[in-house]
Amino acid sequence: xxxxxxxxxxxxxxxxxxxxxxxxxxxxxxxxxxxxxxxxxxxxxxxxxxxxxxxxxxxxxxxxxxxxxxxxxxxxxxxxxxxxxxxxxxxxxxxxxxxxxxxxxxxxxxxxxxxxxxxxxxxxxxxxxxxxxxxxxxxxxxxxxxxxxxxxxxxxxxxxxxxxxxxxxxxxxxxxxxxxxxxxxxxxxxxxxxxxxxxxxxxxxxxxxxxxxxxxxxxxxxxxxxxxxxxxxxxxxxxxxxxxxxxxxxxxxxxxxxxxxxxxxxxxxxxxxxxxxxxxxxxxxxxxxxxxxxxxxxxxxxxxxxxxxxxxxxxxxxxxxxxxxxxxxxxxxxxxxxxxxxxxxxxxxxxxxxxxxxxxxxxxxxxxxxxxxxxxxxxxxxxxxxxxxxxxxxxxxxxxxxxxxxxxxxxxx
Numbered sequence: 001x002x003x004x005x006x007x008x009x010x011x012x013x014x015x016x017x018x019x020x021x022x023x024x025x026x027x028x029x030x031x032x033x034x035x036x037x038x039x040x041x042x043x044x045x046x047x048x049x050x051x052x053x054x055x056x057x058x059x060x061x062x063x064x065x066x067x068x069x070x071x072x073x074x075x076x077x078x079x080x081x082x083x084x085x086x087x088x089x090x091x092x093x094x095x096x097x098x099x100x101x102x103x104x105x106x107x108x109x110x111x112x113x114x115x116x117x118x119x120x121x122x123x124x125x126x127x128x129x130x131x132x133x134x135x136x137x138x139x140x141x142x143x144x145x146x147x148x149x150x151x152x153x154x155x156x157x158x159x160x161x162x163x164x165x166x167x168x169x170x171x172x173x174x175x176x177x178x179x180x181x182x183x184x185x186x187x188x189x190x191x192x193x194x195x196x197x198x199x200x201x202x203x204x205x206x207x208x209x210x211x212x213x214x215x216x217x218x219x220x221x222x223x224x225x226x227x228x229x230x231x232x233x234x235x236x237x238x239x240x241x242x243x244x245x246x247x248x249x250x251x252x253x254x255x256x257x258x259x260x261x262x263x264x265x266x267x268x269x270x271x272x273x274x275x276x277x278x279x280x281x282x283x284x285x286x287x288x289x290x291x292x293x294x295x296x297x298x299x300x301x302x303x304x305x306x307x308x309x310x311x312x313x314x315x316x317x318x319x320x321x322x323x324x325x326x327x328x329x330x331x332x333x334x335x336x337x338x339x340x341x342x343x344x345x346x347x348x349x350x351x352x353x354x355x356x357x358x359x360x361x362x363x364x365x366x367x368x369x370x371x372x373x374x375x376x377x378x379x380x381x382x383x384x385x386x387x388x389x390x391x392x393x394x395x396x397x398x399x400x401x402x403x404x405x406x407x408x409x410x411x412x413x
Contacts, residue, residue, distance in 0.1 A: 005054075005057040005058045005060070005061035005062075006054040006055070006057060006058050007054070008057055009053040009054040009055070009056055009057025009058065010050050010051065010053060010054035010057075011050075012050075012053050012057075013046075013049060013050025013051070013052065013053030013054060014046060014047070014050045016050075016053070017046045017049050017050060018046060020094055020322060020326070021042075021045070021046060021049070021094075022322070023319040023322065023323035024041075024042045024045055024046070025038050025039065025042040026318070026319055026323075027245070027318050027319050027323075028041050028042065048088075049084070049091065052080045052081075052083075052084050055080060056076060056077055056080055059072070059073070059076045060073055060076075063405070066405070068401075068405065069124060069128060070121065070124040070125050070128055070135070071121075071401050072401065072402070072405055073120055073121070073123075073124040074117045074118070074120040074121040074124060074398070075117075075397070075398035075399075075401040075402055076398075076402065077096070077116060077117065077120045078113060078114075078116060078117045078120075078394055078395075078398045079395075079398050079399065079402065081095050081096070081113055081116055082113065082391065082395060085113075085296065085297065089240075089243055090240070090296060092295045092296055092297065093292075093295055093326070093330075094326060095112050095113060095116050096115075096116040096119055096120070097111075097112040097113060097114065097115030097116035097117075097118075097119065098112045098115070098329060098330065098333045101329075101332070101358060102146075102147060103115060103119065103143075103146040103147065104146070104149075104151045104152070104333065104336050104358060105145055105146045105147055105148055105149025105150065105151045105152050106118060106145055106146055106149040106150075106151060107149075107151040107333060107336045107337045107386065108149075108150050108151050108154070108336065108337060108338075108339055108384035108385060108386055109149070109150065109384070109385045109386060110385075110386060110393075110394065111297070111337050111386040111390070111391060112333050112337065113297065113391050113394070114386070114391065114394050115146065117394055117398070118142050118145070118146060119146070121139075121142060122139045122142040122143050122146075123139075125138050125139035125142070126139050151336045151337075151358065152358050152359070153357075154336070154339050154356045154357050154358075155357060156355075156357070156378040159378035159379060159380050160378065160379045161376035161377065161378055161379075162187055162188060162281075162282060162284075162309070162376065162377045162378070162379055163185075163186045163187045163188070163374065163375075163376060163377075164186055164187065164188045164189075164190065164343045164353060164374070164375065164376070164377040165181075165184045165186035165188070165189045165190065165372055165373065165374045166189075166190040166343050166344060166345040166351050166352070166353060166365075166372060166373050167180055167181065167189065167190065167191055167192070167345055167351070167371075167372045168192070168345065168346060168347070168348065168349060168351040168365045168369065168370065168371055168372065169191075169192065169347065169348075169370065170347065170348045170368065170369075170370040171347075172192065172194075172195055172196070172315075172347055174195060174196045174202075177191050177195060177212075178202060178204060180372060181204065181208065181210060182204065184208075184372065184374065185374070186208065186374050187208070187209065187282060188208070188209045188210075188211065188281055188282065188343070188377075189208055189209070189210045189211070190210075190211045190212065190311055190313065190343045190344070190345040191210065191211070191212030191213065191313065191345055192212070192213055192313050192314065192315055192345045192346050192347045192351075193213035193225070193227075193290055193291055193313040193314050193315040193346070193347070194213050194214070194215060194225060194315055195212050195213055195214055196214060196215070197214065197215045197217075198214035198215065198216045198217075198226070198228060202230065204230065208231075209229060209230075209231040209232075209281055209282065210229070210230040210231065211227065211228070211229055211230075211279070211281065211286075211288070211311050211313070211343075212227070212228060212230065212313065212345075213225065213226065213227055213228075213290060213313040213315075214226055214228050214235075216228065216235060216237070222270040223269050223270060224237040224238065224269060224270055224272060225237070225238040225241070225246065225269050225290055225291075226238065226272075226290075227279070227288035227289070227290050227311060227313055228279075229279045229280070229281065232279070232280060234277070234279040234280060235279070236272065236276050236277075236278065236279060236288040236290075236303070237270075237271070237272025237273070237276065238269070238271070238272055238290040238291070238293055239271055239272045239273070239274065239276075239293055239296075239299050240271070240292065240293035240296045240299055241269055241271050242291065242292060246268070246269045247268040247269055247271070274302075275302065276303075278303060278306070278307055279311075281309070281311075284308040284309070284379055284381075285306055285307050285308060286307050286308060286309050286310070286311055287300075287303040287304040287307035287309070287310040287311065287340075288303065288310075288311045288313075289303060289310065289311070289312045289313075290312075290313055290314070291313070291314045291315070292314075292327070294312055294330060294331060294334060295330050297390065297391060300334060301387065301390050304334075304338050304340065304387060305383060305387050305388075306381075307340065308340070308379040308380055308381045309340055309341050309342070309343065309377055309378075309379055309380070310334065310335070310338070310340050310341070310342040310343070311342075311343050311344075312331055312342055312343070312344040312345075313344075313345050313346070314327065314344070314345075314346045314347075315346060315347040316346055316347070316348075316349070316350075317347050317348050324346075324349055324350050324367055325350065327350070328344075328350040328352065328364070331344055331352070331354055332354055332362070335354045335355065335356040336356050336358060337384065337386050337387070338356065338383075338384055338386070338387050339356045339380055339382070339384050340356060340380050341353065341354065341355060341356060341377040341378055341379075341380070342354040343377055348367060348368055348369075349365055349366055349367035349368055349369065350364055350365065350366065350367060351364060351365045351373065352364035352365070352373070353373055353375040353377060356380075363375050
């Protein structure tokens with residue numbers, strides 16, 4: 001590893017992302033790019049994501065003998081995941097901290113990114129345990145906090161239930177959704193992402209609030225992918241659009257590829273404003289998140305900090321492989337981080353009513369199953385430490401650690 005740290009880290013990254021990101025090829029090929037173009041673009045994306053593994057390997061190799069290595073390694077890993085989450089529109093998918101639910105005990109305190117920090121810290125302490133006897137028990141305490149932390153013991157005690165239904169239609173038939181909704185006995189009904197254009201009258205029975213995904217318009221002919229409360233007219237526009245699928249990240253440079261990657265219904269969509277008012281449901285403020293913007297910490301925290309529950313609408317139908325399972329896992333991690341229930345509707349799976357309790361077996365519809373779920377969602381207005389502080393404490397700490405180490409090295413020179 002000392003001779004070729006970048007290459008070894010990069011190759012490990014290629015293996016990881018090839019095993020967990022095969023759906024990238026499926027999504028690109030879905031729009032008709034062809035096998036060759038799909039493979040080429042997938043290879044570029046996987047190579048880009050693998051760069052972070054290579055850089056981390058270089059940092060670990062360079063500072064392996066440093067007396068503060070046990071702080072350098074987790075700080076570097078945290079900052080690299082942070083950069084990956086924002087650089088080039090951001091790809092915050094599959095952070096280390098969300099890989100194993102058994103290690104989610106600290107999610108309500110430090111979140112997924114903070115859990116990544118703690119895992120790397122625990123491993124670094126074990127790796128350097130020959131230097132200090134205390135490192136093994138310290139590592140043990142860290143992993144005990146991950147396995148038995150508060151994320152494993154969140155409950156619904158003294159919370160108000162809201163009878164909620166989520167529909168998984170498999171085919172996006174508006175008539176079918178209306179027919180099913182009109183017969184359901186629920187206070188709130190959730191439809192999937194991008195059901196239709198919100199330009200038509202809907203024959204809905206009164207007395208039910210319906211939350212669903214629609215394409216909406218402004219007077220400037222801007223088109224938005226929105227989550228809408230049909231009863232109140234409130235909406236939230238999707239902020240974090242999918243590159244190539246909903247917008248072209250390089251402007252007119254890729255116009256020739258437009259037919260492959262941009263929505264078959266529209267040209268590039270417009271991103272929603274950074275600060276948007278939440279929707280309300282039954283008089284309670286609710287967080288509305290569309291598709292993969294749920295994995296962006298800044299968007300999630302802004303929308304969820306003052307909410308009593310979370311609505312998530314998505315359409316994962318063109319993603320093959322493990323993507324729908326990974327997406328559901330992201331949703332579950334968000335529920336645990338915020339200690340809030342999530343009502344999630346997708347076109348063809350995995351739709352679910354997601355509890356913030358890791359011991360609760362969520363009701364869900366498997367991939368490709370037509371149907372609906374009705375269950376109580378419990379409203380919780382309290383904030384977890386992660387909702388209050390986000391990633392700021394560890395972001396500041398990690399940045400200071402690396403800055404001080406770099407400055408120390410320059411002073412010695």
